[in-house]
Amino acid sequence: MADGYHHGNLRAAVLERAARVIEEKGPYGFSLRSLATDLGVSHTAPRHHFGDRQGVLNALATEGFAELAERLRASAGDGGGFLESGVAYVGFAEDRPAHFTVMFEPSLLDLDDAELVAARRSAFAELRSGVRSLGEEVTDEPAAMVAGWSIVHGIATLALTGNLDRSGARDLFEGADLSTITRRSAGLLFGPSGPPESEG
Amino acid sequence: MADGYHHGNLRAAVLERAARVIEEKGPYGFSLRSLATDLGVSHTAPRHHFGDRQGVLNALATEGFAELAERLRASAGDGGGFLESGVAYVGFAEDRPAHFTVMFEPSLLDLDDAELVAARRSAFAELRSGVRSLGEEVTDEPAAMVAGWSIVHGIATLALTGNLDRSGARDLFEGADLSTITRRSAGLLFGPSGPPESEG
DNA sequence: CCTAAATCTTTACAGTGGCAACTTACCGGC
DNA sequence: GCCGGTAAGTTGCCACTGTAAAGATTTAGG
Missing domain, CATH: 1.10.10 (Arc Repressor Mutant, subunit A)
Known part of the structure; x- marks a missing residue:
């Protein structure tokens, strides 16, 4: 046709x-x-x-959430722990910058769209299960959830908008790629050798 | 007149x-x-x-970076450590959501504008000095810089775009305000009782 | 073959940003 | 007191954008 x-x-x-x-x-x-x-x-x-125009953006966002969910699922399957889920999150943002931007800017979207709601719910579920996999090592699970999500979302956002470069922060890493930066930075939260205890 | x-x-x-x-x-x-x-x-x-239209957005962003720098400076003056700088960062985003949005979306701005460049540089300098105040406790300073900035930027962005609510993450905190959420979450990184050691 | 559905085009309209030329009001020097 | 320059605001214009309605073109299925 x-x-x-x-x-x-x-x-x-x-x-x-x-x-x-x-x-x-x-x-x-x-x-x-x-x-x-x-x-x-x-x-x-x-x-x-x-x-309409918003429909295009909704379709992009839906596509994006589906791929993100898929990547998070795959990463969890590899058994790399939450840090590797975070690396997958940032990797997705790097590979699909437009999708990522649109997905998290609700003023561009029709938030009631059924397909979008379903795709997002699925991605968020993967994210939560990644945090839950940290298990008993974490005393304050809500805080761990927000901290883990925020740090990778922050890295992705700042990198995508060029603010990591403009601030000079990226230069400190002497040309390391974004997944390395993510591992070193987010690793301070939930490192490969175990998370810090959350003190009262 | x-x-x-x-x-x-x-x-x-x-x-x-x-x-x-x-x-x-x-x-x-x-x-x-x-x-x-x-x-x-x-x-x-x-x-x-x-x-032109971009000029309005540039003016907003410039105004925003100036106020952010001011708040970070004030917070550092209170001697609250980097965590309180982070709370100030998120508090700024909450109080001036439009400014915050525009400041970090370069596609809306003329990045060469001299006043904007100066205002941003000043705000970033405050942010860096906040991380540097962590002193010798931090072994990987670049990672600490990116981690600290990203986690508070992530919290601010996710909160402002409503994604903290939509994901259900905010409910886990049972109505706590955003600065409390910030302290509990970002506190896992650089808690009030000292940062975790960064293990090799 | 013929109708229905899907896909694309044409035409029209309101809203928006940017530009040029003009108007109104103030301000400083004489 | 007034006169010219400048800042601030207006009108009119053009090109571009999103949206809508109605018509054209092709495929698909009975």
Whole structure:
């Protein structure tokens, strides 16, 4: 179904290109119309697949949560502990920066969308089970949950927005890649040789 | 200078209202034109103070970095250690959500703007000096820098975007306020009773 | 073959950002 | 007192964007 009139695979093409545009110019530079023009279709063609602009972003976010859940599941399967789940989290952000950005910016999304809700719930469940795998070593589980999630989310966000570079913090690591930075930094929380005890 | 023709304090009024709009609808929902209409001026009036739309966001970010630097300085002066600097960081994000959002989203900004660069540099310097105050207790200073910054930045970002609520993580704290959550979570990294040793 | 559904196009409209030219008000020097 | 410069604000214009309705094109299935 690609005949000069029908594109054939417009939905996938839009998502792919949207991700690239968002990578380069951010979610606010993303124009549905210019994107359609670039793909050689009329400016309203994407509406039949996504409804409106927000629909494209919702689809990206849903796709993103699904892949994130998958990566976290795989990482847990490898038995690397929560630190490796964190590395997987940051790795996902690095590989899919546009998806990651959109996933966590609710002002871009329709939060009531059923598919999005399901995908996010699934990803969060993986995250929680990663923390729970720390077991009895942790005395304050809510704090461990927030601490673990926040530190990797923080690393991912600061890296993606270029703030790690601009602040000079990245230079301190002398060219180490992001997963190394993540291991050394997040390792201070839940190191490979066991977490610190949480003192009263 | 407020005579029915001249507004009198347009610059401040624009910044204040822009912050409120961004709080409610995000940076994408922020329209320079509707904002001007709401303030009772023509749609091009703000241009004389900010140049263009990006100029408004740059001004917000600059304002934000200045206030953040100030709060970090004050917190360091109180001698609360790095954990209290972190609480101040999250507190700033909670009090000025729009500023915080814009400050760390470079696609919204002109990163070459001299005032913005200076304000950010000043805030980052405060952050670094907070980590340095941890002194010899820390063996891997780059990692401590990134870990400390990331964990509080992560908490702030996840809280502001509502993801702490949506994930159910906030419920685990049974209504505790954000500074308490920050102390308990970030405290696992650099607790009030001293940081964990970073093991080789 | 023929109808229904899916996909894409055309056309239209309101809202937005940016620019140029013009107007109004104040301010400092004479 | 007034006069010219400057800051602040307005009007009108253009290009671009998102959204909507209605029509065109192709495929798929009975």
